[in-house]
Amino acid sequence: MQTPVTSSAFRGSVPANAGIGLRAQHHADVLAERPAVGWFEAHSENYFADGGAHLDFLERIRAQYPLSLHGVGLSLGSADPLDREHLRRLARLARRVEPALVSEHLSWSSVGGSFANDLLPLPYTEEALHHVTAKIAQVQDLLGRRILIENVSSYLAFSCSRIPEWDFLAAVASESGCGILLDINNLYVSARNHDFDAHHYLEAMPRAAVAELHLAGHTPVVHGGRELLIDTHSAPVCADVWRLYGAALARFGAVPTLIEWDADLPPLATLVAEADKANALREALYADAA
């Protein structure tokens, strides 16, 4: 029978020192090597099990590091009512590991109870804004905490969209009181795919709401003669994204930063090296932040 893993020092905050995504393939290495990263972020759904080795690893890692739970399956943007069963499982996990941060996506992955297992694009309409804001408010009320909402990469836009994505995200944050997890790579990918100015997007983000930044890699592909960037999260962060990250740091301050790498996993040391690069950029701007 497990005893709750608590560490009051970690419960409320995540340090400015960059974190890395926690993947099952690295569980043993993390415990053996104790990499000098600030924190870990785990995909919530990967730990919805009732028990077993993965959950044990997560609890042991949690005893050593602050933890963030990042969900992909709550489908907040769905026209369906809030998925109470999914939220119950998330709440149970949160009670177990006491994460410093809990986040989800400005996206949908289901409707009518059928799921697509992908992060699907929202039309940016008043109806969608009110619906997703209400669901986020409901989640925060039921979880008893603020959650962060992440911008996703997109490959299409709807003709019925009336609100630019950046204004939509800012409005979601201001109306629901949620925080923003700004994924700099997703922002860059969407800006290139839809020909908008990434810096303008940064300017539109309310400073106080941005509570976490993601950095990841992407892959260019050609579809029908047009180059698109695909958010593969399977490559190092590219130079353009590092530059955009620098601009984000300048605007938002030393916001906790996470290196995301979800596929074609490299050794743990590679992720740690990416985290070190993020720290170096932060320290160059904010020498006193620790």
Next chain:
Amino acid sequence: MPTLLELQVEFLHAISGAPRASAAEGAVPSEFLLREILAAGLAPAQRLAIYANSAEANYLASLRASFPAILRLGGEEYFRQCGRELRRARPSHSGDLQDIGAAFPPYLATRHADDTYRYFGEVARLEWLYQEALTAADHDSLDLAALAAVPPARYESLRFRLHPSVRLFASEFPAHAIWVANVASDAEPEPLDLRQGADQLLLHRTAAGVEFQQLSAGEWAFLTCLAEEHSHDDSHIDGDSGSFGAALAAATAADSGFDAVAVLRQFVHRNVIVTFTLPTRRPTEAQDAGIAQGGNNERDL
């Protein structure tokens, strides 16, 4: 302007790979949806295809992770075909990708009901039980002092509960041997005789991982009886199904030499049996009669 619901229903249908129910509804994706997507240098259908491919890839990746033996047995092309068909026929109903595997064993059983690959469904069924055992809740071991305090006259009424990770698997095929041959090593598996014997397996998770044990006829009868669904209110006796008395009778019928005490002791020691309850109602007259006759029941556990 379309509603959010209208747009999402059309979108999900378009990327799920499912054909339309009737020709009158048109091809997938619908004209309605295609009109709602801005082209901007790339056809809406191609933009939708990016999401369709990604959703399918995520679905297949989850199946591959849960069914490595089937992947090995059937090969990549076969597996992808099965995965696509399953995804079209049974879209996921959960935001947890790990839940989709439950439909795969019945799908394979149907697909190969009449051909020489019937064992695929059985191997997949075992693989899914293995996943369930891996992720089941943990449980403290049985309170031996409390069990020792139970009066012998009440033994037959005891209802033992199995560790949450326990799964019982029976098959006409040697599914476990096939699974081991295809998962445990990268070497080319030796050919297996499908008639080499049926499985009667206990799956159980310990700190070392999920263990597999072939059970004797008596052990199988004993554990399957104990594992029978209980009513939530243990004070209500629904016949004596699932009770120690019933399990003992079933095991003895399967094997007249069944040594209940030794088996019980072993399963308690290994944390396969993790707790017990005792109904608060009086035993039935039939049980009273059984207790009066049986000598085994008064053994000190």
